[in-house]
Amino acid sequence: MLILTRKAGQSLIIGPGATLDPSISVGELFRQGPIEVMVSSVSGGRVRLNIVADRRLLILREELIHDAA
Helix, strand or coil: CEEEECCCCCCCCEEEECCCCCCCCHHCCCCCCCCCEEEEEEEEEEEEEEECCCCCCEEEHHHHHHCCC
16 A cells, blocks of 8 residues: 655656556456555645555656656
């Protein structure tokens, strides 16, 4: 599980990670279940998100997308 805190107007990016074989089927990628995003808390202008997804997916705060490229 990944836990991220976001403020209003911030986002996150979910895409293929470096270990994801581009020929994999969608069925295989979601064999263990769907991506689950749960709001675990809200405090002032911050929202805490719990994210469960296949480990082959890359989940980044949008401000880090250029660092990952």
